[in-house]
Amino acid sequence: MELSAAFEERVRQMEDARNHRLALLHAEKEIQAAKSRILAAKLAAARRLERRRLLLERRAADVASRALAARADIDAARLRRLAAARELRSVRDEIEEAKRREEDWDRFYEAKRKEMEEFQAVSQRFEAETREEVQRLRDLVSQVCSAVIWSKELSKIIYSSRSTDLISDE
Secondary structure (H helix, E strand, O other), X not given: OHHHHHHHHHHHHHHHHHHHHHHHHHHHHHXXXXXXXXXXXXXXXXXXXXXXXXXXXXXXXXXXXXXXXXXXXXXXXXXXXXXXXXXXXXXXXXXXXHHHHHHHHHHHHHHHHHHHXXXXXHXXXXXXXXXXXXHHHHHHHHHHHHHHHHHHHHHHHHHHHHHHHHHHHO
């Protein structure tokens, strides 16, 4: 029975070794399952991170696009402001030119008004002098007419008196 006891011992050792290997295999299987779960969790986390990265990249691209559009709007507004400033300067220059022309015209009209006032004064003086001259000439004509009439009267008187003297002399 010695053989059988040794055999049983050997079977028991083999059984223990088998159980030990099964336990190791089971432990290895659990370790592999745990590693698989960890790997799956890491893979899921990596996928979440990748989705988040893509979402953030999309947001960054959207923000960059909006920033670019805002920059374009700012540049367009700046160009409009510069154009408006140029237009304003141009209008101000035109206003200054118009004021300068208005002042020139005001001076011109003031000079013409003074000239007209002087002309009016000269023409009124001329009119007064001419009226006086006309009146003087009328008076002179009247005097000359009176003198001519008087002269004719005198001539008639003289002629009549000569005629009568001639007639009386004859």
